Every structure is written in C-alpha cells, then in structure tokens.
Amino acid sequence: MGRKYVFDFDSTLTQVEALDVLAEMTLQGRIDRDDVIAQIQEITNLGIDGDISFTQSLESRIKLLKAHKEHLKPLVEELRQKISKSIASNKEFFQKFSDDIYVISCGFKEFIDPIVAEYDIPSERVYANTFKFDEEGNIVGFDETNVLATHNGKIECLKMLDLEGEVQVIGDGYSDYVMREAGIAHKFFAYTENVHREKAASNADHVAPNLDEFLFVNDLPRNLSYPKNRIKILLLENVHPVAFDNLSEDGFSVELVDRSLSEDELIERIKGVHVLGIRSKTQITPKVLDAANKLLVIGAFCIGTTQIDLDSCKKHGIVVFNAPYSNTRSVVELALGQIIMLMRFIFPRNKELHSGIWNKTASNSHEVRGKNLGIVGYGNIGKQLSVLAEAMGMRVYYYDIEDRLALGNAVKCDTLEDLLNVSDVVSLHIDDNPANKNFIGERELAQMRKGAFLINLSRGFVVDIPHLVEALKTKKLAGAAFDVYPKEPRKNGRFESELQQLDNVILTPHIGGSTEEAQRDIADFVPNKIMAYINSGNTVDAVNFPNIRLPKQVNAHRFLHIHENVPGIMARINEVLAQYDMNIIGQYLSTDSDVGYVITDLDKDYNKQVIKDLKRIEHTIKFRVLY
Ligand SMILES: NC(=O)C1=CN([C@@H]2O[C@H](COP(=O)(O)OP(=O)(O)OC[C@H]3O[C@@H](n4cnc5c(N)ncnc54)[C@H](O)[C@@H]3O)[C@@H](O)[C@H]2O)C=CC1
Numbered sequence: 001m002g003r004k005y006v007f008d009f010d011s012t013l014t015q016v017e018a019l020d021v022l023a024e025m026t027l028q029g030r031i032d033r034d035d036v037i038a039q040i041q042e043i044t045n046l047g048i049d050g051d052i053s054f055t056q057s058l059e060s061r062i063k064l065l066k067a068h069k070e071h072l073k074p075l076v077e078e079l080r081q082k083i084s085k086s087i088a089s090n091k092e093f094f095q096k097f098s099d100d101i102y103v104i105s106c107g108f109k110e111f112i113d114p115i116v117a118e119y120d121i122p123s124e125r126v127y128a129n130t131f132k133f134d135e136e137g138n139i140v141g142f143d144e145t146n147v148l149a150t151h152n153g154k155i156e157c158l159k160m161l162d163l164e165g166e167v168q169v170i171g172d173g174y175s176d177y178v179m180r181e182a183g184i185a186h187k188f189f190a191y192t193e194n195v196h197r198e199k200a201a202s203n204a205d206h207v208a209p210n211l212d213e214f215l216f217v218n219d220l221p222r223n224l225s226y227p228k229n230r231i232k233i234l235l236l237e238n239v240h241p242v243a244f245d246n247l248s249e250d251g252f253s254v255e256l257v258d259r260s261l262s263e264d265e266l267i268e269r270i271k272g273v274h275v276l277g278i279r280s281k282t283q284i285t286p287k288v289l290d291a292a293n294k295l296l297v298i299g300a301f302c303i304g305t306t307q308i309d310l311d312s313c314k315k316h317g318i319v320v321f322n323a324p325y326s327n328t329r330s331v332v333e334l335a336l337g338q339i340i341m342l343m344r345f346i347f348p349r350n351k352e353l354h355s356g357i358w359n360k361t362a363s364n365s366h367e368v369r370g371k372n373l374g375i376v377g378y379g380n381i382g383k384q385l386s387v388l389a390e391a392m393g394m395r396v397y398y399y400d401i402e403d404r405l406a407l408g409n410a411v412k413c414d415t416l417e418d419l420l421n422v423s424d425v426v427s428l429h430i431d432d433n434p435a436n437k438n439f440i441g442e443r444e445l446a447q448m449r450k451g452a453f454l455i456n457l458s459r460g461f462v463v464d465i466p467h468l469v470e471a472l473k474t475k476k477l478a479g480a481a482f483d484v485y486p487k488e489p490r491k492n493g494r495f496e497s498e499l500q501q502l503d504n505v506i507l508t509p510h511i512g513g514s515t516e517e518a519q520r521d522i523a524d525f526v527p528n529k530i531m532a533y534i535n536s537g538n539t540v541d542a543v544n545f546p547n548i549r550l551p552k553q554v555n556a557h558r559f560l561h562i563h564e565n566v567p568g569i570m571a572r573i574n575e576v577l578a579q580y581d582m583n584i585i586g587q588y589l590s591t592d593s594d595v596g597y598v599i600t601d602l603d604k605d606y607n608k609q610v611i612k613d614l615k616r617i618e619h620t621i622k623f624r625v626l627y
C-alpha cells in the first residue's frame with residue numbers, strides 16, 4: 001500500500017503566511033499599518049502554536065484585514081514568487097507523486113488552489129477554508145461550517161479523508177503535528193526551511209530543514225542526491241559572520257568557533273565535517289587529514305596557505321581555496337601608517353606622554369617625502385604599496401625573485417643587497433614559503449643603512465629575531481614595525497617576544513589584514529569558491545588542485561571522480577559507464593602530476609550499482625555524485 005503525503009501550505013509550501021502578505025497589501029497607506037500587521041502576526045503565531053483557538057485567530061485576523069476580492073489576484077502573484085526554495089527545485093517529485101499528495105491547510109482555497117495547481121495538486125486534493133464576500137466583494141468572513149475553521153480542524157479533516165497506507169504530514173506548525181499526535185498520521189516532518197517552530201520541531205519524528213531532506217529520508221526522486229543540510233561546515237578563527245550567512249543561506253549546516261584549534265582538538269572535531277574554514281593560525285597536518293573522514297574542501301579565509309599541508313590534502317582529494325586579494329589593501333594601509341609613525345618616532349613620544357612626560361623634540365623626526373622605500377616581494381601587496389608610497393612622495397625600490405614589472409617610477413634592484421644598501425625603510429612582503437625562513441638575518445641586517453627601519457607584515461619566521469633585536473639595541477636600526485612573529489598564540493591572551501620593550505618598535509598582533517572591509521570581502525570570496533565546488537565541482541582558483549570551470553548542468557547527473565594520476569583511469573571510468581549503458585553528455589578532465597579530476601555528466605536515470613563500481617576502480621581517491 002502506497003504512502004500519502006499531506007502538506008501544509010503557509011510557511012511550508014510557501015516561504016510566508018499568506019494572510020500576512022494580504023495584510024501588507026490591504027493596509028498600504030494606513031498610518032496604523034505597522035501596528036495592525038504586528039497584531040495580525042501575533043495572532044497568526046498564537047493560532048499556529050495552539051495557544052488560542054483557531055476559529056478565534058481566524059476571525060480576529062479577517063476583521064483586521066479589511067480585504068477585498070480584488071486583492072486576491074495580486075496576492076497569488078506575490079505568493080508565486082515566494083514558493084519555498086527547495087519545493088520549487090523539486091517540482092518533479094510533485095509531478096510524479098501527484099496522486100498521493102494532499103494539502104491540508106487552515107489557509108484559504110482562493111489563494112492555495114492556483115499556487116499548488118502548478119505543482120500538479122488539483123483543487124479536489126486541497127483541503128482549506130473559503131472566504132465569504134459581501135455584495136461589494138469585501139471579505140467579511142469565512143465558511144464556519146468547514147472543520148478547518150475550528151480548533152485542531154486538521155485532525156477532523158484527515159479523519160474524514162480516511163486515507164489508505166502510511167500517511168506522512170509535512171508542516172511547520174504544531175497544528176500539523178496534532179494529526180500525528182491523534183494517531184491518524186504515521187509520521188510528522190517538522191518543516192523548518194522558512195520558520196523554525198520549536199513546539200513543532202521538538203515533537204517531530206524528523207526535522208526537515210528543506211524538502212531535499214524529506215525526499216532523501218524517504219528515498220524519493222529529488223534534485224539533490226545529498227541534502228545540503230547534511231553537509232557540515234566548521235568555520236574556525238572568528239571568520240566574518242557574513243561567511244556564516246552566505247553558507248547557511250545556501251542550505252549548509254554551519255558551525256562557528258571563534259579561535260584556532262590545536263591538532264588534538266581538531267582531530268576530535270573534524271570527524272563528519274565536509275568543509276573546514278580556517279585563517280592563518282590553524283595547522284592542517286597529515287594527522288588531522290587522516291581523521292577527516294568526510295572532508296572535501298578547506299577554505300583558507302586569508303592569503304597564506306603554508307599552515308595547510310597542501311600535498312597531503314591533494315592526496316586525500318581535498319581541495320583548498322584561499323582569498324588572495326581581499327586583505328591586500330588593508331596590509332598596505334597599515335604599512336604606510338607604520339612608515340610615518342616610525343620616521344616620526346611617534347610611539348616613543350606617545351609612551352612618554354602617557355606616563356606624564358612632555359618631550360617636544362624634532363630630533364631624528366623626518367618626513368617620508370623623498371625617502372627611499374625598499375619593498376621586498378613585489379606581489380599583490382608589494383605592488384600596491386609601491387603605488388601608494390609614491391603618491392606620498394617616496395622613492396620606491398623593489399626586489400623580487402621573479403621578474404616583476406615596475407609600477408610608476410619604482411626602481412627594480414637586481415639583488416637584495418642593492419635594495420638594503422639604498423633603503424631608508426625596508427618593508428617585507430614576500431610569500432609564506434618555508435624557504436624564506438630567516439630571510440633577513442645577520443648579514444642582511446648588516447647590509448641595511450644605519451638608522452634605517454624594518455617593517456614585517458609578511459610572516460614571522462622570515463626575520464631572524466635575535467639578530468634583529470641586536471641591531472635595534474646597537475642602534476644600527478632606528479626602529480621596526482612587526483605584525484607577525486615566529487610563534488603566535490592560537491587565541492587572545494598572553495604573548496611574549498624578545499621585541500617587547502625596545503625603543504621605537506611598533507608591535508601589532510597579526511592584524512595587517514584584519515579590517516572590516518577585508519574580512520567582509522573574504523567572507524564572500526571564499527564561501528563562493530566553496531559553494532562552487534560543493535554544488536557543481538568547479539575548482540577554479542583552487543591552490544592545490546587542477547583548476548576546472550564547469551558548465552552548469554541541467555537535467556543530468558554529475559559524477560566527480562578524483563584519482564591518482566596513473567595511466568588508464570579515464571578508460572576504466574568509461575568502461576564502467578559503458579557497462580551500465582550510461583549516456584555521457586559531457587566529460588571534462590584536468591590533471592596535474594599527482595591527481596586527475598574527471599567530471600562526467602550523464603542522462604538522468606542510472607543503476608545505483610554504477611557508483612559502487614566507479615568507487616572500486618583502483619587508484620580512486622574520492623568519488624561524489626551531484627544532482
Ligand atoms: N599581516 C597580515 O595580516 C597579512 C600578511 N600577509 C602576508 O603577506 C605576504 C605577501 O602577500 P602577497 O603580496 O599577497 O603575496 P604574493 O604571492 O602576491 O607576493 C609575494 C611576492 O614575493 C616574492 N618572493 C617570494 N620569496 C621571495 C624571496 N625570497 N625574495 C624575493 N621575493 C620573493 C614572490 O615572487 C612574489 O612576487 C604573504 O606572506 C602573506 O602571507 C598577507 C595578508 C595579511
């Protein structure tokens with residue numbers, strides 16, 4: 001005996017409560033509009049949660065509404081735009097199971113019928129109230145003889161229907177749950193895509209954050225093979241809240257942690273996590289990756305990626321993205337500020353004055369105009385600094401191991417020594433490659449001008465700190481500004497460094513890229529990359545993986561196969577597909593020396609056994625099905 005599916009309408013099939021929308025329309029232009037809308041919403045909620053009788057709730061709302069027949073057409077138009085997202089994307093289910101789907105709603109047939117008709121639910125399977133109109137077409141009441149106008153009317157309604165087979169109820173409210181409580185329905189799915197009502201959720205057999213989850217649990221035809229709410233995302237290190245919004249709005253289950261986690265903590269937390277978001281502090285080691293049984297992608301919500309073992313990630317089929325541009329401007333602005341602060345000895349003056357000492361002096365204070373700025377590492381940050389520093393009248397010299405075109409009037413130095421010899425300020429912007437450890441050591445410090453300044457906003461290990469301390473103490477250098485350190489704490493609290501208490505040394509706690517603007521931009525950039533990979537397999541801009549931009553696939557399944565790059569895998573994949581008579585409508589391959597990434601788009605229906613066979617192909621690292 002088949003199953004029957006009983007759907008609620010308001011806030012389940014649509015994102016909204018239709019009577020609230022109607023109120024917005026009818027009350028337009030009235031000065032007490034906001035008050036009346038608030039009253040209506042409150043009454044709606046009281047009714048849904050069963051705190052007042054439904055008839056009472058309906059009567060009061062209709063009275064406040066003052067609606068007219070003519071409002072119904074625009075109302076339906078509006079509701080059409082407000083179909084719940086996962087309902088709209090699973091139209092096929094409604095079409096295929098049309099005979100088994102019912103709507104039982106305490107709303108009104110006048111607006112429900114036209115909406116659900118588009119989902120192949122005919123009027124005779126829609127059970128709802130009907131309006132009463134006066135001669136002028138004003139809505140003055142409702143058919144009071146309808147059971148759905150009474151308290152717990154849904155129970156009576158479903159009883160009268162006397163449906164055969166297992167009855168499943170899908171709705172957002174307690175008034176839907178009561179059908180299950182009364183024993184007429186067999187299962188109640190609390191539908192939370194639009195609103196989470198605790199009273200319904202806590203009583204439900206299953207909480208369905210969307211229709212994908214409901215269809216998945218029942219193994220029914222669906223648009224997504226795996227519901228997004230089952231994809232777990234763990235975001236560490238206090239990433240900007242917009243990242244949470246972006247990812248949860250797309251349907252993922254997102255958890256936030258405001259600090260970095262140690263290896264042991266991460267090993268504990270990473271199980272079952274599909275997407276991990278980190279910043280510069282979290283170390284992703286092979287041990288962490290071994291524990292990451294579900295991990296598909298890591299988002300570095302920063303520029304640097306050496307905290308991540310990129311090769312191990314690749315071997316595990318884990319794709320890594322970063323945000324290479326979002327915080328560059330913020331770093332540049334801080335560097336500019338530090339150049340001025342250092343050359344004017346502002347921090348020593350500031351410290352003196354805070355401790356009650358007035359020391360007005362021009363000694364050693366200089367304008368930055370006409371001074372030589374040496375930029376080491378002429379990449380995204382170095383180049384921007386070059387342009388802005390020239391705008392302040394500085395003469396820019398730069399050194400890079402790669403050939404980099406000079407911007408403006410900047411002068412390229414052939415050797416680091418040339419740059420160090422000529423610069424009044426040296427600013428380090430080389431990348432976080434471990435080969436850059438102690439890049440500025442005793443010899444390089446000796447090559448700097450007497451009385452020069454050193455700025456490091458790149459990575460702490462790039463400078464040999466004991467030798468720098470020596471150079472500062474002996475006054476070889478007149479000052480330094482450091483934002484990064486060889487050892488940085490995982491969370492806010494105590495910090496110790498040999499650079500503390502030195503004259504004219506500005507210390508900041510790795511905040512070069514920590515501005516609202518930069519973090520906000522990263523919170524869009526990285527989630528977009530993550531979503532593009534999870535939702536369609538795109539790896540454009542991945543830092544450790546063959547890059548591939550895929551076309552949007554409509555009406556097809558997409559198989560993503562990651563394997564070790566050894567000869568013959570592609571042929572094996574296609575052999576398996578041929579065995580199952582699968583029609584390939586598109587196939588894309590991208591490889592690097594270690595891995596191959598094959599994406600195959602196929603006609604709709606397929607034998608599930610094919611997945612097992614594809615996973616069994618030797619050298620397979622990961623396999624995933626989309627749609
Ligand atoms: N303090 C903070 O909050 C932030 C720090 N950073 C750090 O800033 C640094 C620079 O970032 P981007 O400009 O985006 O990197 P980038 O990759 O665009 O540029 C780095 C440049 O350094 C050059 N380079 C590398 N090693 C070198 C060497 N030994 N000698 C000379 N040149 C060398 C590269 O060829 C490249 O042109 C990175 O280490 C990054 O992690 C980035 C953002 C925020």
Ligand SMILES: O=C(O)C(=O)COP(=O)(O)O
Pocket residue numbers: 279280281301302303304305327510511513514
């Ligand atoms: O972007 C980078 O590489 C940085 O150093 C900034 O890191 P953060 O996001 O502040 O941990």
